Amino acid sequence: MKKLHPASVAVRSLSRSLNTGFVFFLIGVVVSPGGNGMDLLSILGLVVVGILTGIVYEFAYYQRFRYELTADTFDVTSGVLSRRTRELPLGRIQNVDIRQNVVNRLLGIAAVHIETAGGGETEVSLRYVSEAEARRLRRQLRQGARTDVEAEDEDSLAETESTGESPAAAADDEALLFEITSRELAILSVFTIDPGASVLGGIALSFASGFDPATLIPTGRVEGLPGPATGVFALAWGLFLFVLAAWVISATLTFTRYYGFRLTRAGDELYYERGLLQRYSGTIPLEKVQALTISEAIPFRWFGYAALSVETAGYAPGQSGSRGTESAIPLADTDRVAALARAIEPFGPIDLESPPQRARERYMVRYLLVVAALVAGAYVAARYTPLERWYVAAILVAVVPVAAHLKWTNRGFRVGDRYFLSRTGVWRRTTKVVPHYRVQAVLHEATIFQRRRHLASVTADTASSASFFGRAATAHDVDADRGLEVQAAIEEQLQERLRIRKHQQPADRWGQDTREPTDDTSMVDDDEA
Numbered sequence: 001m002k003k004l005h006p007a008s009v010a011v012r013s014l015s016r017s018l019n020t021g022f023v024f025f026l027i028g029v030v031v032s033p034g035g036n037g038m039d040l041l042s043i044l045g046l047v048v049v050g051i052l053t054g055i056v057y058e059f060a061y062y063q064r065f066r067y068e069l070t071a072d073t074f075d076v077t078s079g080v081l082s083r084r085t086r087e088l089p090l091g092r093i094q095n096v097d098i099r100q101n102v103v104n105r106l107l108g109i110a111a112v113h114i115e116t117a118g119g120g121e122t123e124v125s126l127r128y129v130s131e132a133e134a135r136r137l138r139r140q141l142r143q144g145a146r147t148d149v150e151a152e153d154e155d156s157l158a159e160t161e162s163t164g165e166s167p168a169a170a171a172d173d174e175a176l177l178f179e180i181t182s183r184e185l186a187i188l189s190v191f192t193i194d195p196g197a198s199v200l201g202g203i204a205l206s207f208a209s210g211f212d213p214a215t216l217i218p219t220g221r222v223e224g225l226p227g228p229a230t231g232v233f234a235l236a237w238g239l240f241l242f243v244l245a246a247w248v249i250s251a252t253l254t255f256t257r258y259y260g261f262r263l264t265r266a267g268d269e270l271y272y273e274r275g276l277l278q279r280y281s282g283t284i285p286l287e288k289v290q291a292l293t294i295s296e297a298i299p300f301r302w303f304g305y306a307a308l309s310v311e312t313a314g315y316a317p318g319q320s321g322s323r324g325t326e327s328a329i330p331l332a333d334t335d336r337v338a339a340l341a342r343a344i345e346p347f348g349p350i351d352l353e354s355p356p357q358r359a360r361e362r363y364m365v366r367y368l369l370v371v372a373a374l375v376a377g378a379y380v381a382a383r384y385t386p387l388e389r390w391y392v393a394a395i396l397v398a399v400v401p402v403a404a405h406l407k408w409t410n411r412g413f414r415v416g417d418r419y420f421l422s423r424t425g426v427w428r429r430t431t432k433v434v435p436h437y438r439v440q441a442v443l444h445e446a447t448i449f450q451r452r453r454h455l456a457s458v459t460a461d462t463a464s465s466a467s468f469f470g471r472a473a474t475a476h477d478v479d480a481d482r483g484l485e486v487q488a489a490i491e492e493q494l495q496e497r498l499r500i501r502k503h504q505q506p507a508d509r510w511g512q513d514t515r516e517p518t519d520d521t522s523m524v525d526d527d528e529a
Helices: 007-031 040-064 102-107 131-143 147-163 182-191 197-208 231-258 334-344 357-384 390-409 448-452 465-469 480-503
Strands: 066-069 073-078 084-089 093-100 109-116 124-130 175-179 262-266 269-274 279-285 289-297 305-312 325-333 412-415 419-424 428-435 441-445 455-461 473-479
Touching: 007 040, 007 102, 007 109, 007 124, 040 073, 066 131, 093 102, 093 131, 102 109, 109 131, 124 131, 131 269, 131 279, 175 325, 175 334, 182 231, 182 325, 197 231, 269 325, 279 305, 289 334, 305 334, 325 334, 357 390, 357 455, 357 473, 412 473, 412 480, 419 473, 428 473, 441 480, 448 455, 455 480, 473 480
Parallel strands: none
Antiparallel strands: 066 073, 073 084, 093 109, 093 279, 109 124, 175 262, 262 269, 269 279, 289 305, 289 428, 305 325, 412 419, 419 428, 441 455, 455 473
């Protein structure tokens, strides 16, 4: 059985010793018998003991940690105070991620995180192994390696390290599918809003102002600005600084997250790499793909850009940050995104069936009710506050027909021979592609408001965790009778596709397509491809 990289002792000890040193510091502050309740020398001694304890623990962890790749399992033995032995069947391994921060890259080591189907968290973490070993493990674990293949890879690994060849050169031949350009990365960074950026922006402003917001208002420093640092100007200035700080932090986070993003293919695996400070590398197994999602958010759609996400089975929400969805392309030209999506699943042209026009009338009524509620709220507020011209909110009525029409035109669906497609969203329009054989259940639902207009929604549920959050492929507000036809068609195609796949010899998804020709396999024109 193999051991971790020797440098892992130093890297892990740094984090462990800081934690244990801080804990011993707190203990020293509480129990120290000094004259004023604190004996600095005793506390310093406890901190040193804590640091040494962390280092000793990590050295013992390194000595007792072993792993081995056998013919059909990945065995791990670990534990300092108590021993733990785990055997992971190769068939259940779902994903293998490789992560490196700046220190890891300088030392030439990487952390390997192994996830299994149905697991609620990362099953095994190897912190840390050499870069070449991490790549070897990723390939062999995902390919279901045998012992003799492992031996061959060990020989090639030793040869690679002795000749100084880069770890990437020792990997299997990988075809580059996508690499983000500087322009795409710049647009992605500028227009992406990171949810955590607002919190970080508030914290940054708090420290910059010394926790006194009035110091950020340039009153008296710039000629022509109002005198008092209060009122509407102060509020507007503080809001402007908050938005500016959040935007800068969001752009920085997005830039570092997707810097150097590249997507390659080796056999039936997609490999992605991304990150500036924290480098991530992982796999997207094509046989686990549940659905594809093409996202066209505003303002990216105005520039002709889109994103592609691949939803896979087996990830638990929040598991290692994967959430069951990986970005196959964070941002690229819409045609490039469509071409790669069709290379993964040959779903053909996207010609969708729109909902009936009475669905647009339903959206208009819904928006009118929202406007009426806003006007009523403004009227009530005007009776108890100095608010004047409460009726100005009624101007939103002019926007209702446009909003209803946009919602209606951006929704649609199609049931093909092999795929179910659905589209929805105005600000962030998403087109989902679901293979029939991946469907777990077909739901035909109609709310009380939909039933009044003889409408319904049909959802093709899959094993992807995205379905847990209501992001499954759904044909919204279709005719109720048409919805029953769609439900029956998907169920029929599901059974047909399962029968075909059962009797069909496995084919290379990226090689010759041995599946029977259908309308969906028309793919695209040569120019579009």
